[in-house]
Amino acid sequence: xxxxxxxxxxxxxxxxxxxxxxxxxxxxxxxxxxxxxxxxxxxxxxxxxxxxxxxxxxxxxxxxxxxxxxxxxxxxxxxxxxxxxxxxxxxxxxxxxxxxxxxxxxxxxxxxxxxxxxxxxxxxxxxxxxxxxxxxxxxxxxxxxxxxxxxxxxxxxxxxxxxxxxxxx
Amino acid sequence: xxxxxxxxxxxxxxxxxxxxxxxxxxxxxxxxxxxxxxxxxxxxxxxxxxxxxxxxxxxxxxxxxxxxxxxxxxxxxxxxxxxxxxxxxxxxxxxxxxxxxxxxxxxxxxxxxxxxxxxxxxxxxxxxxxxxxxxxxxxxxxxxxxxxxxxxxxxxxxxxxxxxxxxxxx
Numbered sequence: 472x473x474x475x476x477x478x479x480x481x482x483x484x485x486x487x488x489x490x491x492x493x494x495x496x497x498x499x500x501x502x503x504x505x506x507x508x509x510x511x512x513x514x515x516x517x518x519x520x521x522x523x524x525x526x527x528x529x530x531x532x533x534x535x536x537x538x539x540x541x542x543x544x545x546x547x548x549x550x551x552x553x554x555x556x557x558x559x560x561x562x563x564x565x566x567x568x569x570x571x572x573x574x575x576x577x578x579x580x581x582x583x584x585x586x587x588x589x590x591x592x593x594x595x596x597x598x599x600x601x602x603x604x605x606x607x608x609x610x611x612x613x614x615x616x617x618x619x620x621x622x623x624x625x626x627x628x629x630x631x632x633x634x635x636x637x638x639x640x
Numbered sequence: 641x642x643x644x645x646x647x648x649x650x651x652x653x654x655x656x657x658x659x660x661x662x663x664x665x666x667x668x669x670x671x672x673x674x675x676x677x678x679x680x681x682x683x684x685x686x687x688x689x690x691x692x693x694x695x696x697x698x699x700x701x702x703x704x705x706x707x708x709x710x711x712x713x714x715x716x717x718x719x720x721x722x723x724x725x726x727x728x729x730x731x732x733x734x735x736x737x738x739x740x741x742x743x744x745x746x747x748x749x750x751x752x753x754x755x756x757x758x759x760x761x762x763x764x765x766x767x768x769x770x771x772x773x774x775x776x777x778x779x780x781x782x783x784x785x786x787x788x789x790x791x792x793x794x795x796x797x798x799x800x801x802x803x804x805x806x807x808x809x810x
Contacts, residue, residue, distance in 0.1 A: 474664040487728075489686045493735060500677040501669060525660050532724060555656035563731030563745075566753055584731035585742055588677035592669060599660050608651040615653075 474599075480505035480522065484515035484529040484541060485561070490584075494528060494561075497588050501595070512536025516544045523552040526598065528582075528591075531562035531573070538562070539576040546577040546612050554612070555605060557598035561586070577613025579603060681735065688736035689777055695732075696773050698725035703766055706758050715757040722766060723752045729773065738782050740790045744772055744797065751801050761807065765800050772797060 481503050485491035495506050507522055509515035511533040519527065519541075527545065529538035536544075542558045545551050557579040562569070565583045573581055580594040603614035702721035709718060726748045733741030748769040755762045772793050775781075781789065 473667045474669055476664060478663050479660065487691075487732065489688075489691070490732065490735065493681065493684065493686075496680045497677045500673060500680060502673070525663065532727070555654075557660070561731075563727035563749070566749075585734035585739075588674050588681060592674055592677075596668060599658075599664055602656065602658050602660070605654040605656060606651050607654060611651075 474502070476502035477504045479503055479526065480507065480524040481526045481528060482507045482509065482515065482518055482522065482524040484509045484512065484518075484527065484533070484538065486510050486530060486533045490530070490561075494591070497591055498528075500588075501592065512538060512541035512544070515541050516548070519545060519556070520550050520552060524556070526595065527556055527558045529558060529560055531560055531564065539573065539578075542573075542576045542578050542613075557602070559591075559594045559598070574616050575611070575613075577611075579614050684736055686736050688732060688738055688741075689780070691732065691736075692729060692738065692741060692773075692777055695725045695728045696770065696777065699729070699770055699773075703763060703770060706766075707760075707763055710758060710760075718758055719752055719755070722758075723749060726752065726769075738776070740776055740781055740793075741773060743790070743794060744769060744776065747794065747797055747801070751804075754805075755808075756810075759808075761804060765804050768800050769797060 476498075481498055483491055483494050483498075483506060485494065485508075491508055491510075495508065498506055505524075507518050507524060509518045512529070513536045515527070515529060516536070518524075527541075529541055531538040538558075538560050542560065545556055545558060546554050558577070559580045559582055560573050560578040561582045561584055562573070563584045564570075570581055579598055582590060582594050605613065606615050699722055702718075702725060705721055706718040726745050730742050730745035730749055733739065733745060748766065751762075751765060751769070758766075776793075
């Protein structure tokens, strides 16, 4: 049985109208029936609080609030109806430092523009099939920033060792 | 590790319920549906050039501002006035039928990410990129298969970048 996206709702937050329309058309082709649109992080957070969508697909660069701030609000604002919501961040940047910034804000998946239909599908399939554990610490709340988790090792030094070894997975 | 630091690093691991999986079920999407979605991108009739020209004008404005305010404003802030429109050109070009704009802008971003301070020679290189982008737009050069002109253009830009870093290796 294939995926049934007809009961899934997606919020697209994108200030570039043609890009928003393109993303919406792709998601409609995938079978998503409920697609909400917002033009920036501020509108996006209002729509998120009101509709509690299953997935958020947000652009990075927007004014007055960008996709990173939106992600932080989804994760930490008391009004947020679901701090665990998957956030797929779209951006033209692909440099390592930028990816790290996005990851540290609590983004679930990173989608580099220009993208193709398969790449968007893969990010969605990823949040469905391999949802990340969440981590709450003094410094961070969001999806586990390590892709590969060694389930056999639960030692107290694991995070320290990962840090020391420069784990970027 | 001190006790204080160890406490600071303590973390709670939470496994949220996977409601999404319950909603969509299993099995993925048929390859044909993904191809249909890709067709929407490939056959878009949106005319990107007016939007692209706006981003290019913003890039040219960033170059002008950097040229006049160098030394007065922080280098990173000046670079961001050029890198953001370049990023928009890179992100949108290939989505709307102009892969060559994406190829050239991606090289420009790489260059801008590597320079610490925008000196006049760096600005010459950035200007070269802006002129190349302007030429691509004026000629309506989509560059889907790169072609000779696209290859020559990117090789010339790569050469300009190489010469710059030969002179300023750090």
